[in-house]
Amino acid sequence: MTTTTIRKSGGSAITTIPPLISSFLKVKIGDELSWEVEDERVILKALKPSRKKITLNDLLDKFEASQNTRTLEDEQWLNSTPQGKELL
Numbered sequence: 001m002t003t004t005t006i007r008k009s010g011g012s013a014i015t016t017i018p019p020l021i022s023s024f025l026k027v028k029i030g031d032e033l034s035w036e037v038e039d040e041r042v043i044l045k046a047l048k049p050s051r052k053k054i055t056l057n058d059l060l061d062k063f064e065a066s067q068n069t070r071t072l073e074d075e076q077w078l079n080s081t082p083q084g085k086e087l088l
Helices: 019-025 056-062 072-079
Strands: 007-009 012-014 033-038 041-046
Touching: 019 041
Parallel strands: none
Antiparallel strands: 007 012, 033 041
């Protein structure tokens, strides 16, 4: 069991989250927590940030054409004739 002390800060009562608890919850400074009261118990939950969906346009915006240079070997492979039963 871990205990903390309630302190006053402005008009709020505050307490700290011990390192063991913050590590268990995988929270860091700036993360959001939800507080619930149930049967005289406080339930503290880490709110997971919503993951932004990445679109193809988001990925393409990061792409630079200069990063996509073809070597002589690439050009030879692209211009070669099929060697087996490849479907074109």
